[in-house]
Amino acid sequence: MSTSNNMLNILTLFSIEEPVLDADIICEKLNFSKPTGYRYIKDLVAHGLLQRLHGGQYTFGPRISVMDYISQKSxxxxxxxxxxxxxxxxxxxxxxxxxxxxxxxxxxxxxxxxxxxxxxxxxxxxxxxxxxxxxxxxxxxxxxxxxxxxxxxxxxxxxxxxxxxxxxxxxxxxxxxxxxxxxxxxxxxxxxxxxxxxxxxxxxxxxxxxxxxxxxxxxxxxxxxxxxxxxxxxxxxxxxxxxxxxxxxxxxx
Structure with a gap:
């Protein structure tokens, strides 16, 4: 599976029931090695699609809100x-x-x-x-x-x-x-x-x-x-x- 697909799969893990996920849990759910999973997460944070909270936990980043606003207006x-x-x-x-x-x-x-x-x-x-x-x-x-x-x-x-x-x-x-x-x-x-x-x-x-x-x-x-x-x-x-x-x-x- 391509890098882009793997990164998109990370985003699909988040839900109303699980709005915050630990980096290790993300790697476990998607069968990523930790170095690979951490690299994907780091790239998503860099693009504003995820944001780090505390203790290795992540949630949707500010870019998601911007994209939703653009969708509503355009x-x-x-x-x-x-x-x-x-x-x-x-x-x-x-x-x-x-x-x-x-x-x-x-x-x-x-x-x-x-x-x-x-x-x-x-x-x-x-x-x-x-x-x-x-x-x-x-x-x-x-x-x-x-x-x-x-x-x-x-x-x-x-x-x-x-x-x-x-x-x-x-x-x-x-x-x-x-x-x-x-x-x-x-x-x-x-x-x-x-x-x-x-x-x-x-x-x-x-x-x-x-x-x-x-x-x-x-x-x-x-x-x-x-x-x-x-x-x-x-x-x-x-x-x-x-x-x-x-x-x-x-x-x-």
Whole structure:
């Protein structure tokens, strides 16, 4: 494996559960010799991707924060989506999330809250399950069969336990129904007190779809008109798709 891959693998070891790691533990987890592992860590510190704390312990460095800031300010999808998400929050008085699929989990890349609502347990960048909630279902429904099968194989126990699907065939059929419907509504799937409605944003043939969703308390969801919310979300999703395609077309000229 190349040096660059080895160094990137070090960064992937850090998580919410393990935000700080000892240098020797890093070497042990990745089967590096200590001289090799220490050299990689030293280079990552030099580039600001890691910072040393005390006693040979390390955590993410300041360059990570800079990269996240650049991502928030320069990502064209975010620049297009955020004004529309603010409008959705204003119209619905609910929270609005933009979610993407990565590997075998979902992450919210942006969310707007109604009056600083503290309902959302998952914030920007925090991985959440690929088997629960409206956003994962609508994204999976608009991906290829190969990916759908791999997710079912990995999380079959969870899909069965939630009574969503008992077999792969049933799982694929349900996702096909979701795709035809154009949205997915959930109540209590990800967190017991939350409901959500999500629609897909299919902005590129070379990338996973995104999910645009509104999120609120289950009590509130019992009172909303689903068709109205779906219409608001769908119009916003189409506008995001069209503006992104227009942006790409202009850059090709």
């Amino acid at each position: 990502n064209p999808i975010l620049r297009i989506s955020i004004p529309l998400m603010l409008e959705i929050v204003e119209q619905t008085e609910l929270n609005c999330c933009l979610t993407q699929f990565y590997e075998d989990y979902c992450i919210d890349i942006h969310h707007e809250s109604f009056k600083d609502s503290s309902l959302l347990g998952y914030g920007r960048g925090r991985p959440r399950p690929a088997y629960a909630g409206a956003a994962p279902k609508i994204i999976l429904a608009n991906t290829g069969t190969k990916i759908q099968k791999s997710i079912f194989e990995k999380y079959q126990v969870q899909f069965m336990a939630s009574a969503y699907a008992q077999t792969e065939t049933e799982f694929l059929e349900k996702l096909n129904q979701v795709k035809k419907q154009g949205f997915y509504a959930s109540q209590g799937e990800l967190e017991n007190h939350l409901g959500a409605i999500a629609v897909p944003i299919i902005y590129s043939s070379k990338a996973f779809p995104l999910a645009l969703s509104i999120v609120g308390s289950v009590k509130r969801f019992n009172l909303i008109h689903v068709e109205t919310i779906v219409d608001i979300l769908t119009k916003a999703a189409k506008q995001i798709e069209n503006e992104f395609k227009s942006l790409n077309h202009e850059s090709d000229l």
